Amino acid sequence: MTMTTRTVEKYETTATAQRIADRVHGARHLLVVTHDRPDGDAIGSTLAFARAARSRGVHATIMLTGPFDPSLRTLLVDEQPLFAPGSNPPEDVDLIAVLDTGAWSQLEHLGSWLRTRIDQCVGVDHHRTGDTGFADRIVDVSSASCTQVLIPIIQAMGVRLDTPGTGGAGSIAEALFAGLATDTGWFRFSSADAAVFSLASRLIGAGVQKDRLYRQLEETARPQRMGLLARALGNMKWVANGRAAVMILSPEDFTQSSGSAEDLAGVVNAPMTIGQVEVSALLSLNEPGPTIKFSLRSKPPAIAGGFFVDVNRLANEFGGGGHVHAAGAKFKGTMAEASAAITKALERALP
Numbered sequence: 303m304t305m306t307t308r309t310v311e312k313y314e315t316t317a318t319a320q321r322i323a324d325r326v327h328g329a330r331h332l333l334v335v336t337h338d339r340p341d342g343d344a345i346g347s348t349l350a351f352a353r354a355a356r357s358r359g360v361h362a363t364i365m366l367t368g369p370f371d372p373s374l375r376t377l378l379v380d381e382q383p384l385f386a387p388g389s390n391p392p393e394d395v396d397l398i399a400v401l402d403t404g405a406w407s408q409l410e411h412l413g414s415w416l417r418t419r420i421d422q423c424v425g426v427d428h429h430r431t432g433d434t435g436f437a438d439r440i441v442d443v444s445s446a447s448c449t450q451v452l453i454p455i456i457q458a459m460g461v462r463l464d465t466p467g468t469g470g471a472g473s474i475a476e477a478l479f480a481g482l483a484t485d486t487g488w489f490r491f492s493s494a495d496a497a498v499f500s501l502a503s504r505l506i507g508a509g510v511q512k513d514r515l516y517r518q519l520e521e522t523a524r525p526q527r528m529g530l531l532a533r534a535l536g537n538m539k540w541v542a543n544g545r546a547a548v549m550i551l552s553p554e555d556f557t558q559s560s561g562s563a564e565d566l567a568g569v570v571n572a573p574m575t576i577g578q579v580e581v582s583a584l585l586s587l588n589e590p591g592p593t594i595k596f597s598l599r600s601k602p603p604a605i606a607g608g609f610f611v612d613v614n615r616l617a618n619e620f621g622g623g624g625h626v627h628a629a630g631a632k633f634k635g636t637m638a639e640a641s642a643a644i645t646k647a648l649e650r651a652l653p
């Protein structure tokens with residue numbers, strides 16, 4: 303009998319911060335990329351890393367893939383990234399930093415190009431799983447954001463982060479802070495631990511203007527959001543003795559408020575401010591059709607170890623999923639059927 307041994311490589315750190323810094327110093331043209339549909343941490347990470355490399359005299363280009371929230375554009379300031387698909391990566395690139403992901407599935411448009419240059423790639427990430435297998439990578443799942451993982455690398459590059467007056471618009475510190483703030487829900491999530499606050503303190507000490515950044519990133523919705531919110535609250539139903547709220551938005555609501563699916567961000571959260579509410583559900587259908595979108599939110603327990611509703615499991619019942627406190631699903635049927643089905647599921651989850 304023969305034993306076949308197959309090494310399944312773990313997704314973990316293989317390089318030191320100094321090793322990554324040395325590779326940056328040895329590069330002529332660094333390309334910085336991140337996952338498709340980049341969020342605040344992805345954009346913040348690419349900006350911080352490219353700006354740090356440039357401050358050490360290394361030519362750096364950022365390439366972003368897919369749509370992203372228009373408010374994040376304000377972080378770019380003078381930066382002019384390349385966008386994929388559409389433009390091609392520069393030919394003379396000799397080092398590629400892949401940030402905030404280690405999964406080929408999140409690198410759809412650049413994946414095949416990156417695969418041909420795998421020995422030029424380094425990875426920096428804070429996610430638990432990945433399959434890109436770059437030889438030099440730093441994976442720190444204890445970090446709240448990828449920008450936090452970048453700190454020791456940027457320091458090893460010889461870049462100072464604490465100098466007062468260096469944290470303004472378009473700075474390395476601002477980009478690092480943007481990733482840290484957005485990935486921790488502005489320091490509310492459990493990932494916002496003492497190390498996160500201490501890093502935030504350093505960055506604010508460098509001059510990062512958190513109030514301006516908050517306004518720039520979080521208070522930029524279109525007026526249409528208020529119209530949709532008013533309609534959602536107007537038809538809200540309490541279920542399970544007021545411990546859950548169900549809101550409905552039909553195609554008519556979207557037409558009359560001139561709103562679109564993008565204007566929905568945050569609407570599902572409105573009932574969560576009510577003390578007795580454990581779960582909020584928003585059922586939306588932005589144009590006539592058979593597929594209704596469920597958005598579900600729940601609160602963490604009121605006391606450590608106490609009761610809470612796992613909305614990921616609730617969403618699973620409808621073929622969807624997500625996280626414990628934020629999930630979604632798609633429902634085929636009429637709005638009345640959708641409303642009856644979610645009401646029944648909520649009453650079961652909140653006996």
Ligand SMILES: [Mn+2]
Nearest residue numbers: 343402448485
């Ligand atoms: Mn992240």
